[in-house]
Amino acid sequence: MSEWEPKIVAFLCNWCSYGAADLAGVSRLQYPANIRIIRVPCSGRVNPKFILAAFRSGADGVWVSGCHPGDCHYIEGNLYARRKFALLNSQLEYTGIVEPGRLHFSWISSAEATKFAEVARGVIDAVKAAGPARHFIKKQAEVA
Amino acid sequence: MSDIYISRGKFPEIIGQLMARYRVYAPVLKGEYHEFAKIEKTEEADLGYQNTRLSPKGLFHPHAERMFEYSLVKDDPQAGILKEAPKDFSPRVVLGIRPCDAKAFQLDDVNFDTTAYQDPWWVRRRQTTTLIGLACNEPCGTCFCTSLGTGPFDTAGLDVLLVDTGEGYTAQVLTQKGKDVVGITSGWESVSRTVSEKMEGLRKSAEDSLGRQFDFDPIKQKDMLELFNASFWDEVQFACINCGTCTFLCPTCWCFDIQDEVWGDKGDRIRLWDSCMFPLFTFHGSGHNPRSQKLQRVRQRFMHKLKYYPDKYHNGAACVGCGRCVKFCPVNIDIREVVRRMSATCVCPA
Amino acid sequence: MREYTERIREAAKRLLSEQRVDTVIGFRRGTVPFMNEPFLVKSVDQVDQLYWDSNCGINLANYLPKRTDRVAVVAKGCDSRNIVVHLLENQIKRDQLYILGAPCRGMVDKRRMMADLKGKEPLHAEENGKEIKVSGRGFQVTFDRQTYLQSNCAICTHRNPVVYDELLGDPVEEQQGVDRYPDVRRIEAMSVDERWRYFQELIAPCIRCYACRNACPLCYCPTCFVDESRPQWVGKTIDPTDTLTFHFLRAYHVAGRCTDCGSCERACPVGIEVRKFTKKLEKEVKELYGYEAGVTPDQRPPLDTFKPGDPEPFIK
Numbered sequence: 001m002s003e004w005e006p007k008i009v010a011f012l013c014n015w016c017s018y019g020a021a022d023l024a025g026v027s028r029l030q031y032p033a034n035i036r037i038i039r040v041p042c043s044g045r046v047n048p049k050f051i052l053a054a055f056r057s058g059a060d061g062v063w064v065s066g067c068h069p070g071d072c073h074y075i076e077g078n079l080y081a082r083r084k085f086a087l088l089n090s091q092l093e094y095t096g097i098v099e100p101g102r103l104h105f106s107w108i109s110s111a112e113a114t115k116f117a118e119v120a121r122g123v124i125d126a127v128k129a130a131g132p133a134r135h136f137i138k139k140q141a142e143v144a
Numbered sequence: 145m146s147d148i149y150i151s152r153g154k155f156p157e158i159i160g161q162l163m164a165r166y167r168v169y170a171p172v173l174k175g176e177y178h179e180f181a182k183i184e185k186t187e188e189a190d191l192g193y194q195n196t197r198l199s200p201k202g203l204f205h206p207h208a209e210r211m212f213e214y215s216l217v218k219d220d221p222q223a224g225i226l227k228e229a230p231k232d233f234s235p236r237v238v239l240g241i242r243p244c245d246a247k248a249f250q251l252d253d254v255n256f257d258t259t260a261y262q263d264p265w266w267v268r269r270r271q272t273t274t275l276i277g278l279a280c281n282e283p284c285g286t287c288f289c290t291s292l293g294t295g296p297f298d299t300a301g302l303d304v305l306l307v308d309t310g311e312g313y314t315a316q317v318l319t320q321k322g323k324d325v326v327g328i329t330s331g332w333e334s335v336s337r338t339v340s341e342k343m344e345g346l347r348k349s350a351e352d353s354l355g356r357q358f359d360f361d362p363i364k365q366k367d368m369l370e371l372f373n374a375s376f377w378d379e380v381q382f383a384c385i386n387c388g389t390c391t392f393l394c395p396t397c398w399c400f401d402i403q404d405e406v407w408g409d410k411g412d413r414i415r416l417w418d419s420c421m422f423p424l425f426t427f428h429g430s431g432h433n434p435r436s437q438k439l440q441r442v443r444q445r446f447m448h449k450l451k452y453y454p455d456k457y458h459n460g461a462a463c464v465g466c467g468r469c470v471k472f473c474p475v476n477i478d479i480r481e482v483v484r485r486m487s488a489t490c491v492c493p494a
Numbered sequence: 495m496r497e498y499t500e501r502i503r504e505a506a507k508r509l510l511s512e513q514r515v516d517t518v519i520g521f522r523r524g525t526v527p528f529m530n531e532p533f534l535v536k537s538v539d540q541v542d543q544l545y546w547d548s549n550c551g552i553n554l555a556n557y558l559p560k561r562t563d564r565v566a567v568v569a570k571g572c573d574s575r576n577i578v579v580h581l582l583e584n585q586i587k588r589d590q591l592y593i594l595g596a597p598c599r600g601m602v603d604k605r606r607m608m609a610d611l612k613g614k615e616p617l618h619a620e621e622n623g624k625e626i627k628v629s630g631r632g633f634q635v636t637f638d639r640q641t642y643l644q645s646n647c648a649i650c651t652h653r654n655p656v657v658y659d660e661l662l663g664d665p666v667e668e669q670q671g672v673d674r675y676p677d678v679r680r681i682e683a684m685s686v687d688e689r690w691r692y693f694q695e696l697i698a699p700c701i702r703c704y705a706c707r708n709a710c711p712l713c714y715c716p717t718c719f720v721d722e723s724r725p726q727w728v729g730k731t732i733d734p735t736d737t738l739t740f741h742f743l744r745a746y747h748v749a750g751r752c753t754d755c756g757s758c759e760r761a762c763p764v765g766i767e768v769r770k771f772t773k774k775l776e777k778e779v780k781e782l783y784g785y786e787a788g789v790t791p792d793q794r795p796p797l798d799t800f801k802p803g804d805p806e807p808f809i810k
Contacts (some may be wrong), residue, residue, distance in 0.1 A: 048746055049719060049727045052739055057407075069802065079800035082809070087749050087778055087797070089808050094681065094774045095742060096690025106810035119810050135690050141405055141733040143414060144206035144231075175699070176609055176765070194615065197764070198701070207701065208731035282631065285617045286526060383532040385556065387705035389763045403730055416731050419703070424721045474705050474761035475552055476529040 006060035006127040010035045011046045015073040017065035019110025029117040034124045035063070042066065044077030048088050051103070056138040061102045061127030065119070068107040078107070101130035148332040149339055151312040159186040159239065161329045166274070167236035169203060171196055180238065191240045191308065194284055199395035199468060200245050201252070203238060204269045205417075207392075211265070212413040216406065226413060233268050237325060240278040244287075244464040246301035247294045248395035249275075251464070254457050255398050274321045277302035281346050283354050286467030288480055291357045293460045296350040307343050314343055357480055360461060362487040363450055371451055372443070376485045381442040383475040388419035390469035390477075391445065396462045399425070420444050446482050496621060498546040498596055501662040502568055505594055506541045509566050515592050516563040519554050520544045527619035527628065528604035532557060547621045551601035551644060553757040555711040559585040566592040568662070570601075572646075572755035574655035575788025576711040579751050582795060585714060595658025597666040600640075600647030601756075602626065605765055607642050611635065646756035646769060649674045656789055675777050677770065693738065693771075699764040700737045702730070706768045709761035712748045719743055745771035750779045750796035753788045 012018040018039050024031070040046055043066025054062045064085065066078040085105050092098040104123045108116050150158060162168050163186065170189035171178040177197040183189050212226035249270070256266035280287070280296035289295055299305050303322035306313045314335050317326050326332070335343075363371070391397040401418035404411055418425055421442075426435040435441050453462035463479065470478050506518040522533040523545040530549045534557070535541055546568070554567050555576035569577060574595060580586050607628065608616070617630045626637040649672050654665045681689060704720065707713045720728050720740060728743070729736035745768075752772045759769050779785050782805055783796040 049743065052742065053725075053727060056735060056739065069806075076800065079802070079804070080797070082804055082806055083783070083797055083800055086782060086805065086808065087775055088746065090778050091742070091746060091749075091771075091775060093686065094689065095693045095738070095771070096686050096688075097738070097742065099686045104810065105808055122810070136735060136738070138729065138733070138735040139407055140410070140412060141208065141210070141414060141729060141731045141736070143208035143210055143416075143731050143733065144202075176605075194613070208733070284615055285630075379534070382534040382557070385705065385708035385761070387708040387761065388701075388703035389705050389761075392701050392703050393763065401730070405729055405731070414731055422704075422721075470526060472763040473529075474709055474763070476524040476526065476531040478525040478531075481525060 004132060005032075006034050006124065006132070007058070008035045008061040008063055008123060008127055009054040009059045010037045010063040010065065010123075011040050011043070011050065012037055013043045013045075013066040013073075013078070014039055014041050016067035016071065016110050017043075017106070017108045017116065020065075020108045020112050020116035023110065023113035024116045024120075027113050029113055031117045031120040032124050034127070035120060042072065042074050042077035042081075044072075044074065044081040044084075046081065046085075048084065051088065051092075052097075052136075055098065055102075055133065055136045058133060058137050060133045061104070061123060061130070063104040063106070063119075063123045065106045065108050065116075068109055071109060097136045099130050099135070101126040102133070147314050147316050147335045147340070148326070149309075149312055149314050149335045150332050154331045155313060156186040157331055158329045159183075159189055162237050162239070162325065165235070165328055166325075167232070167234060168239055169200075169236060170239040180241070189239060191278055191306075193240075194282070195242055195245075195280075195466060195468075197468070197472070198393060199248065199466065200238065200241055201248065201395050201398075203273070204249065204266055205252070205256070205398060205400070208414055208416040209265065210412050211402070211415050214411045214413070216409040216411060229412070231265070233272050235272050235274070237274045237276060239276045240306070241275055241302075242280055242466070243277050243296060243298040243300070243302065243305070244280075244289045244294055244466045245395050246275050246277050247289075247298060248301075248464045248466070250301040251396050251453075251459065251462055252398050254459060274303045274325045275301065276304040276306060276315075276322075276325065279305060279307045279347070279350070281308060281350055283350055284467055284471070286470040287354060287465055288357045288467060289465035290351055290354040291480075291483075292360055292463055292465045294464055296354065297347045307346065309339050309342050309346065312339070314339060358483045359487055360450075360483060363483070364454055366451075366486075368447075368451055368455065371486055372447065374486075377439055377443045380446070380477065380482055380485065381439045384421075384438055384442050384477055385475055386421045386423070386438055386441060387474065388417075388421050389472050389474060391419035391421055392417055393468040393472055395464060395466060395468075396449070401425075420448070442477075446479065446486070449479075450483060450486060496547055498568075498662045499544065502544045502546055502594060503541050505660065505662070506535055506544055506566065507538055509592060510535070510538050510541070514564070515566040518544070518566040518568075519557050520568045520594075521546060521550045521552075521554075524549065527616045528602070528607065546596070548600070548602040548626070548639060549604070551647075551756060551760045552709060553711050553755045555580060556709065556757065558591075558711070559714045561586060561590065564590050564592070566594055568594045568596055569655050569658065570596050570598040570755075571650065571652040571654055571656070572598075572753045573711075574657050575652060575753040576755060578657055578788040578791050579712065579753070579795070581791060583751075591659075593655065593658040593660075595655030595661045597654045597661060597663055598647075598650075599653065599666055600643040600650060601760075602637075602639060602642045603644045604760075607637055610637075644756050644760065645767075646754045646759070650754075652753075652789065657791065675773065678774050678777050681770070681774070693741075694734060696770060697737050697741050697766060698734070700732065700741070700766055701764060702732055702737060702740065703763060705761040705763060706758035706766075707744055709757040710748065711755075711757070712751050713744075715747075719747075741768065741771055744768075745775060748772060749775040750783075750785060751787050752776055 256263040
């Protein structure tokens with residue numbers, strides 16, 4: 001599968017991680033172009049439905065990133081999100097929908113461009129190791 | 145054509161002969177319940193069943209059915225043009241269907257096959273399918289077919305009716321299609337007097353065990369609005385949780401919804417079962433929902449089966465008494481009780 | 495459990511005639527074996543229809559949200575925990591409610607008895623203390639109540655109501671030393687591909703009737719995600735991906751709120767063990783946040799709150 005490049009959907013919070021992506025770009029930091037960024041107001045805005053929808057539509061990986069705990073623009077959005085993601089993460093693996101290495105979470109502030117590029121590379125490597133998505137993909141409905 | 149008989153030992157040969165010429169669907173045990181499925185081996189067909197959990201309506205009106213396919217590729221000259229999805233309409237035999245379920249197809253025909261409109265898939269499936277029924281020697285405790293004008297040995301809607309007489313099966317051939325199907329099989333004998341007496345005895349004991357559980361006729365005479373506004377609906381609806389169990393298991397519930405599903409640059413137009421129990425069923429594009437309340441939805445289901453349908457088609461009730469909804473309703477709403485209430489002499493307005 | 499019938503009728507009569515409540519929610523005797531029907535009593539002359547036995551597994555808290563009248567409700571341990579969840583989520587007010595607490599020894603599992611009848615159809619069932627006598631055409635069988643408990647009842651640790659206004663009988667002994675999660679651990683021990691196949695097979699018979707969702711007291715959203723159309727998150731066919739999306743999100747929506755009352759599983763017409771989805775979440779919530787749903791009326795549900803030091807080993 002040398003030609004295969006993973007598609008990764010990244011939900012980045014407007015105030016921190018998206019800013020970090022911006023800064024990484026301005027600073028000319030390099031990371032592979034496997035990531036499709038979707039800007040969200042807050043990591044707390046990321047509904048589990050979004051993550052499932054990304055996988056259903058064929059994403060090989062999903063990455064959600066927000067502000068560090070305590071730094072949320074909305075004070076506590078990411079703290080609620082943390083609990084949501086903890087349960088979501090374990091349940092997705094439990095049901096076999098997502099294999100280890102496909103779903104990633106991080107806290108990256110808008111000043112941490114280096115961390116952004118590093119985590120991006122890590123996410124891409126992990127998804128590459130997991131291989132092309134195979135379980136939870138909606139194709140043509142299996143109907144009569 | 146007079147009745148014919150085959151011994152139990154030779155019956156698998158008949159199934160084998162049918163399978164050589166037709167796609168054969170029969171009750172197959174899956175888990176704890178039977179289900180109509182295409183059989184690949186004669187021994188898969190299990191005619192010692194009471195009834196299937198899901199009605200066989202899915203054989204003609206599948207739960208979800210691809211009607212059309214289309215392409216969304218920009219440069220494709222065929223883009224956006226609906227093309228009928230290919231389907232197998234080769235001749236098939238449904239073996240061992242119960243008389244109530246066969247009768248249900250007749251009741252559904254008024255919806256799918258009319259002079260004004262013919263549903264192509266339903267009609268073609270009906271035309272290419274031969275129904276070999278199996279009389280009910282031991283109806284379930286939840287059955288009430290005899291109270292709605294059909295019965296455990298009813299031949300309406302069937303092409304052939306089999307009766308299990310213990311050592312073998314008798315076959316009553318009812319239509320040309322039935323004749324054709326029986327014509328390709330061999331090994332039948334004539335029915336002996338003892339067997340025919342036994343068959344008559346089975347019919348009587350089955351019908352007697354069902355009895356007449358309610359009187360449906362008064363509902364026909366009643367004023368529609370009187371029933372519509374009756375106060376008992378409030379009590380009937382309370383327990384209902386508005387799930388789709390009754391409608392999905394019912395052989396005469398035909399309502400469907402149509403959805404487009406797109407993935408990548410291809411799309412399907414799919415028809416799927418819908419249920420009047422769901423709030424979305426009558427939801428308008430404007431945001432208005434004429435049946436937003438549970439009571440309205442519960443009333444609709446029973447009124448449609450027991451009042452609107454009989455009044456519109458003069459074809460009896462849109463219920464064959466198979467008892468599936470009674471057996472599987474999670475909160476035990478029993479249509480027999482509802483009929484008794486609807487036909488009671490005093491239905492006082494709320 | 496039959497003795498509760500008289501107690502419920504007596505209490506209903508008293509509460510209605512003293513005008514303490516406007517209505518009473520209980521069960522009336524079912525028309526088929528192993529089934530009872532949730533029933534709303536509006537006047538004293540209906541009181542004698544109220545009934546109680548081991549087939550009252552449907553959770554009556556499901557009938558409470560958005561009620562505006564003063565209502566008495568019969569509540570088992572699990573029902574009472576769901577009432578607590580309703581109170582926390584402002585679905586009903588405590589002063590509207592009169593809770594008739596029913597200390598519970600568990601409800602029986604219709605499906606397992608049916609399976610052991612091997613196709614014979616039960617026509618009558620009569621409960622007598624620890625036994626259930628079932629008869630049909632040419633057979634009679636006696637089932638031991640305890641052996642045929644619903645699987646959630648067998649591992650229940652809150653048999654006594656947690657809130658009530660009066661009890662219908664003496665509190666029952668709570669089950670001690672129960673291992674609630676052997677099945678969860680068994681699935682956890684599988685490989686990811688085995689787990690995927692396991693859940694695919696589990697939901698394969700699903701007919702998308704939504705009985706599991708609708709029997710659940712927690713599912714009261716005005717518009718369910720299943721019914722959303724712009725965007726449409728879940729396809730409506732019986733395609734396995736869509737069916738799994740539904741079951742996954744349904745379970746996720748009840749995370750930290752589910753009391754394991756078993757209504758979903760009981761309601762399923764095709765016998766899917768839908769609790770296999772919810773129990774893992776219950777275990778996680780307990781391990782991560784030390785929370786048990788519906789037990790404490792003054793603690794917010796776990797996804798409705800946070801602690802600064804919540805565990806986050808999965809976050810980079």
